[in-house]
Amino acid sequence: MSEGTIQPDRPQVRTGDTPDLFSKFDPVIAMREGLLASGVEDPFSLVMEKVLSPTRAICNGRETILLGTYNYMGMTFDPDVVEAGKQALADFGSGTTGSRVLNGTYQGHRDVEDALREFYDMDHAMVFSTGYQANLGIISTIAGKGDYIVLDIDSHASIWDGCKLGDAEIVPFKHNDIEAMEKRLRRIPEGAGKLVILEGVYSMLGDIAPLAEMVAVAKKYGAMVLVDEAHSMGFIGDNGRGVVEQAGVMDDVDFIIGTFSKSVGTVGGFCVSNHPKFEILRLVCRPYVFTASLPPSVVATASTSIRKLMQGSNKRAHLWENSKTLHQGLKDLGFQLGTDTAQSAIVAVIMPDLERGAGMWEALINEGLYVNLARPPATPANMTLLRCSLCAEHSEEEVHTILGMFERAGKAVGII
C-alpha cells in the first residue's frame, strides 16, 4: 500500500463529537484518490532510482531525461563542487549539531557568506538552512505588528508564511500589476513601515516581474524592497545576479533572497543586503537562531558552486538558447504556454484539467521524460501545468528529442 493511502478498516481515534482534525484534508484525499482511480501513475511519488547527471536519471528502471528540476546551471555533478563536499565531509564531519549563533558557525559558513558577498557585490550575506527559512526569517523579523507588507498575489508559499509569522498587515496586489501595487502603497497610513515583496521570476508560469518600474514606485512611497531571486540566480543578468541586475535596480533593492537548491545545486538559503544594520538580524531572526546550521559539506559545495557561477557566462548563453528553442518548439506544436516568449529557464505548458494533465505527465514519463505536474494551490488561477525547467547541461539535440516526446505524447492524449 502506497504512502498516504486511506485504510478504511482501521478505527479512527475520536471521542464523542470531537471533530477529526484530518477532516479538513478530505478534498485533497478525494482529489488524489480520484486521480489514481483513473488508472494513471501517481505523478507525486516518482522515485529517482539513480541519478546519472544533472539531466539524466533512472526512473521506473528506465533512463529518463530530466526536465523538471531546478538544476538550472547543472552544478550538482561539477567535479570541483563534488570534491569540495567530500573534502569538507572528511575534514569537518557530517554535521554541525548546532545553531549558527552557538557552535554551528564553521569556517565554511563564513566562506559561503564571503562567496555570496562577492557574487552580488554587496556588504552583507546571511545563510539559512533553506530558502524557505530565509523568507520566513527575514520577512517575519523585519516586518512586524503595525508594519505593512505589499506583495504580489502569486508570491511563493514561503513569502506568505513569513508574512503570517511576522504579524504585519498584508496587502496583496494583482500579479505583476504596477498600478495595483501603487494603489495599495498610496493607501498605507503616513508614517507606517512598508515592505514591498516581489520575485524576479515567478516559478509557476516562468514569467518575470517588471522590476524597474515596480522598484521605482516602491521607492517613491518610501517602502523597503525585498526581491526573491530563487529562480534567476546564476542565470539571469550579465553576472547571474538575477532579474534585479537585468533590470538595473541592484542599488535600489534592500534585500535579495535566494536559495542554494536551484542554480547552486545543493541546499540552503540566503539574504544579501547593503543595509548598515543588517548584521543585527543574526541575533533576532528566529528561523536563523533556533535551528541547526547547514552541514560543512553543503556549505563547501555551495561556496565552490557560487564562485564557479561567477564565470558562468557561456553556460548562461547556452541555457537561454535551450529555453528559447523549447519555448518556440512547443508553441509551434500548438501547446498553450504560460508566457508569450521565453522569459526564464521555466517553460510552463497549460493543461486543460488535472486529469488530462496527469495523463500527459504519464505519457511523457513513458516516453522517458520527466516534467513537473503542478496544480492548485501552488498554481495561479486554478491552473494545471506541466512545468518544464531547462538546464545548461541539456544539449541542443536533447531539446529536440524533448520536443519529439511532447509531440507524440500530446497527440496520444489529445491535447494537440
Ligand code: PMP
Ligand atoms: N522562493 C521561491 C520563489 C521558491 O520557488 C522556493 C522553492 N521552490 C523557495 C523560495 C524556497 O527555496 P528552498 O528550496 O531553498 O527552501
